[in-house]
Amino acid sequence: MQLDKLTAGDPVAGLLVDGEEGTPFVAATLILDDDHGAYIAVPYINSDDCSQFEPVRKWMKGTSPRNLVLMTQDGYVSLFNCSYSGYTTSLDANCFSTLFITPEEVVAGTREGKISDKLSITKLSSEIDGLREWSELSPVRHSVGTNEEGLINRASIVIEEREGVSWEQGSCRMTLKPTWTKGSRNSETHVRDWVVLSSQFNEARPSRDHLQEQRKVSTLLTFLFGDLVAFRKHEIRDPRFDDYGFTGDRAPTPTSREAILRGTFHEFGSPQPNQQRIGLPLARLSQIGPEGLEAWAGKFEQWNRFIQPAFSALSRSGGSAETDVVSFSMCLEAAGNLLGATDGEEETYSRAGRPTTATYSYRCAARLTPNWTGLAESTVGLARAMAKNYNSIKHFDRGEFPDPAETRFVSRVARAITRLTALNLANSAGAIDIAASSRSLLISLIFQNRHQGMLIDHEGKFVGRPIVH
Numbered sequence: 001m002q003l004d005k006l007t008a009g010d011p012v013a014g015l016l017v018d019g020e021e022g023t024p025f026v027a028a029t030l031i032l033d034d035d036h037g038a039y040i041a042v043p044y045i046n047s048d049d050c051s052q053f054e055p056v057r058k059w060m061k062g063t064s065p066r067n068l069v070l071m072t073q074d075g076y077v078s079l080f081n082c083s084y085s086g087y088t089t090s091l092d093a094n095c096f097s098t099l100f101i102t103p104e105e106v107v108a109g110t111r112e113g114k115i116s117d118k119l120s121i122t123k124l125s126s127e128i129d130g131l132r133e134w135s136e137l138s139p140v141r142h143s144v145g146t147n148e149e150g151l152i153n154r155a156s157i158v159i160e161e162r163e164g165v166s167w168e169q170g171s172c173r174m175t176l177k178p179t180w181t182k183g184s185r186n187s188e189t190h191v192r193d194w195v196v197l198s199s200q201f202n203e204a205r206p207s208r209d210h211l212q213e214q215r216k217v218s219t220l221l222t223f224l225f226g227d228l229v230a231f232r233k234h235e236i237r238d239p240r241f242d243d244y245g246f247t248g249d250r251a252p253t254p255t256s257r258e259a260i261l262r263g264t265f266h267e268f269g270s271p272q273p274n275q276q277r278i279g280l281p282l283a284r285l286s287q288i289g290p291e292g293l294e295a296w297a298g299k300f301e302q303w304n305r306f307i308q309p310a311f312s313a314l315s316r317s318g319g320s321a322e323t324d325v326v327s328f329s330m331c332l333e334a335a336g337n338l339l340g341a342t343d344g345e346e347e348t349y350s351r352a353g354r355p356t357t358a359t360y361s362y363r364c365a366a367r368l369t370p371n372w373t374g375l376a377e378s379t380v381g382l383a384r385a386m387a388k389n390y391n392s393i394k395h396f397d398r399g400e401f402p403d404p405a406e407t408r409f410v411s412r413v414a415r416a417i418t419r420l421t422a423l424n425l426a427n428s429a430g431a432i433d434i435a436a437s438s439r440s441l442l443i444s445l446i447f448q449n450r451h452q453g454m455l456i457d458h459e460g461k462f463v464g465r466p467i468v469h
Contacts, residue, residue, distance in 0.1 A: 006032060006077070006108050006258050014072035016042060018065040019115030023055050030070055030077060030106070034269035038260050039085060039102045040068070046089055046097040060087055060099055067115050068101070076110035079103040080119040105207055106260040111240035120204035123237040124211070125256065128218050129229045130278045131195040135285040137162055137178040140193045159191060167290035169297040172213045173200045176285070204238060207261055216297045219311050223422035224281040226415070227274050228315040230267035234259045271317070282423050282441075283432050295428035303425060305334040310418045321404065321411040322393050328414035329357070329390040335421050336360025342367060347380045348387075358387035358460070361417070368420045369438040374446040375413065376456035384460025386410050406462050409454050416441040 006012075016028040028042045044053040059065075064084045070077040081104035089097035105119055132138055139162050145154035164177035180193035197217055199210040214231075221229040235256040260268075288296075300307065313319070313327035337360060344366065348358040362383035365372070376382035389410040392398045401407075420438055427434060455464040 006106060006260055012070065012072055012074075012077060014070045014077070016040070017069045017071060017115065018055070019067070019069070020055075020065070024052050025071070026053070026056055028070060030079075032106075032260065032265075034266070037102070037262055037265050038106045039100055040070070040079065040082070042099040042101065044097055044099060045095050047095040056099055059084060059101070064101055065116065067117070067119070068103070069110055069115055075108070078107040078110050078115075078119075080105040080107070102262070104262045107236060107241070108258040109241055109255075111238070113240055118206070120206060121210065121236040121238045122204050123198055123200045124207060124214065124259075125196045125198040125235045125237070126214055126231055127194060127233040128197055128214075128221065128231055129273050130221055130225055130281075131176065131197060132178070132193065133278050134221060134224065134281050135165070135176050135178075135195050137164065137176060137195050137285075138193050139178045139180050140191060157191065159193070165285065165290060167293050169199075169213050169216065169294065171201060172210075174198070174213065174217070174293070175200070207236070207259070208263070211261060211263055213297070216300050217293070219300075219307060220293075220296050220422070220426060221281075222311055222314050223419050224283060225273060225277045226282075226314060226419055227277045228270065228317070229273060230270045231264040232268055234261055234264070282419060282437050283426075287432050288426050289429060289431060291429050292426040292431070296426040299425050303335070303338060306331045306338065307422070309334075310422065314415075314419075321408045322401065324411040325390055325393055325407055325414060328411065328418045329361070329386065331418050332364050332386075332414065332421070333357060333360045335418075336363040339363045339367065344380070348383055356387065357391060358383040361386045361414075364417050364421050367424065367434075368417065369435050369442065372442065374442065375449065378458045381456045381458040381460050382413065385456040385462065386414060388460055403462070405452060405454065409449065409452065409462075412445055412448060416445060 010032070012030040012032075014028060014030070015025040017025055026042055026044065028040050030038065030040055032038050042056055042059075044050075044056040046053075046057065062084055064082055066080070066082055068079040068082055070079065079101075082101050085100045085102040087097055087099045089095065107119070139159050141158045141160070143156050143158070144152050147153045159180055159182075162178050164175050166173060166175045168174070175198045176195055177198065178193065178195050180191060183190045183192075197214055199213045201209070218229050218231065236259045237256050241255055241257045309327050310331040313324055313331075316323075336355075340363070342363050345355070345359050345362050348356055348362050350356050358380075362379060365382060366379050370379065372379055372382050376385065385406075389402050389407055392402045393407070420434065420441065423432065423437060424434055426432075453464040454462055457463045
């Protein structure tokens with residue numbers, strides 16, 4: 001019997017099997033904790049008089065098996081790449097102790113072959129925030145009819161299979177596929193639809209290889225939405241996990257098994273992203289296309305110094321404006337170096353004729369739109385103001401911190417330029433109107449600034465001040 005589902009917060013008790021001949025089964029509990037991840041608690045007696053727990057005491061010395069299987073009342077759970085992570089013990093005479101083991105991967109079910117074999121999978125499928133809204137691949141269609149008085153007298157919901165979208169990321173085949181389920185309760189019928197991101201290699205690979213490719217997509221979505229995009233569920237596929245019928249024949253349809261990966265489990269219970277942002281990405285899948293996704297993935301490693309700090313800053317909630325300025329300015333500095341020189345940047349050079357921090361911000365901003373009217377008199381002035389604010393925060397010998405209102409202003413502008421620069425990396429076919437996207441964010445920034453009355457002159461000075469109420 002195979003376990004179907006892994007649920008956070010529900011401890012799963014059973015017997016632990018290491019696959020070694022002669023090792024006694026030991027009681028254990030699998031705990032799936034939102035804060036601490038997945039781990040195994042193994043109670044035992046820490047005494048030489050209890051020989052049955054000798055294997056557990058060896059595990060405590062760092063010799064725990066890499067893979068284990070937990071036999072439970074509801075089925076099997078496979079635990080891969082396990083490591084010893086600590087223990088507790090009582091100080092009284094009974095020597096009662098608990099050993100803790102942390103697995104890298106937890107899979108609902110067990111597989112053919114040796115327990116000690118490494119976990120390699122052919123396909124990883126994941127549910128990620130915002131995929132349905134961004135891809136517009138929902139299989140559900142709604143329609144209503146009205147009578148002569150304009151009142152609704154008919155409603156229909158049509159659910160039909162839709163083609164997904166595929167593209168290549170190196171040797172990995174990536175796919176976005178819509179799916180749905182239907183359920184009934186009393187007189188109600190519920191339909192849930194979502195879009196799944198899948199990665200598939202020609203040969204079985206470790207889960208981290210799949211996750212590395214899927215991270216490239218989830219990171220792009222974070223830039224497009226301007227908010228944290230979290231993984232919510234994983235399923236793996238590998239022939240060794242397939243089901244078998246009563247006759248012993250392999251099931252005709254490949255079996256997917258729910259999995260928990262240490263690298264993403266902390267995201268499962270994270271707050272849902274802002275739905276307004278999810279509904280208004282900088283660009284949708286139809287604009288970026290498979291070619292844009294391939295281009296983004298192809299530049300991911302080269303642009304890592306730009307992408308990772310920005311992803312971290314966009315994923316934070318409740319951070320200070322000063323922290324955001326430092327993070328986004330680091331990103332723009334990296335991007336400016338990678339982009340290279342652009343027309344008009346000489347005005348931002350130092351007296352020695354060398355590029356400055358303002359130069360790198362200018363290179364990014366100038367490639368997006370030539371007109372920052374409403375925020376600054378010129379792109380040069382905007383870049384100078386951003387650099388001054390960043391350097392005043394970063395360097396300890398610059399005296400007082402900048403005006404908080406100015407810092408909030410700069411953080412919003414730097415955030416917008418960072419997101420648009422990332423979008424440009426996925427604009428391989430030129431199908432995205434970057435100038436239009438820039439104008440849209442510019443209007444939003446002007447709207448946010450309407451009560452502050454702030455404007456930056458050509459020298460990078462704030463010539464407008466906050467209105468005091």
